[in-house]
Amino acid sequence: MIEQQLRDTGDFLALTLANPDGLSPCHFTLDNGTAVEVWDTGVIAFQPVNYGTKDIILSCGVHGNETAPIEICAEIVKDILTGKLLLAERLLVLIGNPAAINLGKREVTENLNRLFSGHHSKGAGVINAERKRAKDLEHYVSRFYQQSEGERQRYLYDLHTAIRGSRFEKFAVYPFLHGKPWRKQQLQFLAACEVTTVLLMQTAASTFSYYASNTHGADAFTIELGKVQPFGQNDMTRFAKTAQTLRALLTATLAELPPFSAAHFHLYEVYRAINKQTQDFKLHFADDVENFTSYPMGTLLATDGDLEYRVEREGEALIFPNAKVAIGQRAMLMVIPKDVSKQLI
Ligand SMILES: O=C(O)CCC(=O)N[C@@H](CCC(=O)O)C(=O)O
Numbered sequence: 001m002i003e004q005q006l007r008d009t010g011d012f013l014a015l016t017l018a019n020p021d022g023l024s025p026c027h028f029t030l031d032n033g034t035a036v037e038v039w040d041t042g043v044i045a046f047q048p049v050n051y052g053t054k055d056i057i058l059s060c061g062v063h064g065n066e067t068a069p070i071e072i073c074a075e076i077v078k079d080i081l082t083g084k085l086l087l088a089e090r091l092l093v094l095i096g097n098p099a100a101i102n103l104g105k106r107e108v109t110e111n112l113n114r115l116f117s118g119h120h121s122k123g124a125g126v127i128n129a130e131r132k133r134a135k136d137l138e139h140y141v142s143r144f145y146q147q148s149e150g151e152r153q154r155y156l157y158d159l160h161t162a163i164r165g166s167r168f169e170k171f172a173v174y175p176f177l178h179g180k181p182w183r184k185q186q187l188q189f190l191a192a193c194e195v196t197t198v199l200l201m202q203t204a205a206s207t208f209s210y211y212a213s214n215t216h217g218a219d220a221f222t223i224e225l226g227k228v229q230p231f232g233q234n235d236m237t238r239f240a241k242t243a244q245t246l247r248a249l250l251t252a253t254l255a256e257l258p259p260f261s262a263a264h265f266h267l268y269e270v271y272r273a274i275n276k277q278t279q280d281f282k283l284h285f286a287d288d289v290e291n292f293t294s295y296p297m298g299t300l301l302a303t304d305g306d307l308e309y310r311v312e313r314e315g316e317a318l319i320f321p322n323a324k325v326a327i328g329q330r331a332m333l334m335v336i337p338k339d340v341s342k343q344l345i
């Protein structure tokens with residue numbers, strides 16, 4: 001029945017959202033020979049007959065209200081299932097948090113994107129659906145990467161949208177590489193997706209992209225595409241180039257990427273992370289202040305009980321400010337421009 005529904009409509013998103021808590025696995029083969037395996041709700045793997053050396057994971061909906069990436073991935077899956085998109089690489093598509101998508105909320109109980117690399121089992125353990133999902137998603141990522149043999153390249157693009165507007169509409173988070181060099185080729189690929197602002201992280205994290213990067217050696221990124229909007233209200237033309245470039249990667253039709261030039265990018269590193277320590281954490285700027293905004297030295301940015309956070313370095317810019325996070329979690333990052341010329345490969 002699932003197979004027939006998918007063959008008829010290609011609508012894996014609808015199937016996922018109708019079964020947010022789980023889906024029985026099934027597998028079938030498309031007329032063009034591509035093997036399709038549904039592993040769980042929101043988890044679908046494809047293997048074309050002849051595939052290249054790339055193992056690609058696209059994820060979306062890790063935060064339930066970030067809809068533009070869900071629409072991009074759902075369209076890609078639909079086009080594969082209906083034979084319009086002929087894959088040339090192995091692909092795993094993950095719709096991260098179906099229950100939160102149904103609620104139109106970032107999370108149901110806990111932020112899924114703070115639960116990877118084993119954080120799902122820390123403290124009280126696997127006590128809610130998001131913790132279980134993080135554990136399961138880790139398992140699916142491992143299974144996908146480990147299923148193929150030989151010399152292969154691993155990729156994971158975890159697509160998000162930001163809560164606020166941004167001076168740079170699209171930007172990526174490059175997880176901490178523990179001293180390894182950043183890859184020009186990946187930055188060139190991001191640029192082809194119209195993502196030319198990249199935040200280079202300097203510490204380990206509990207995010208999905210860091211998990212894929214650190215545990216599986218994947219080229220992995222969190223990619224932020226615009227600002228959160230309800231389904232149907234995204235201007236998808238803003239993300240057409242990104243979707244087109246991802247499709248070109250999947251079909252091995254990517255045009256040769258222009259040579260890397262640092263001048264084409266806004267590269268940042270984290271100067272400091274501000275974690276929420278009390279329920280009184282408060283931001284001292286308006287909700288419509290955009291990511292990557294800078295203020296003059298000394299400007300009050302946030303208070304947390306008796307603590308005051310002020311601009312303490314010329315040019316530091318704010319990103320991901322969110323007073324509603326759980327205590328102990330990142331409430332804002334302050335970033336500064338980064339010169340990477342000597343640390344690229
Ligand atoms: O706009 C915001 O405040 C959050 C948008 C978002 O979900 N960002 C990701 C970034 C993950 C990373 O640091 O790689 C997140 O906060 O989980």
Ligand SMILES: [Zn+2]
Binds near residue numbers: 062063066
């Ligand atoms: Zn997100």
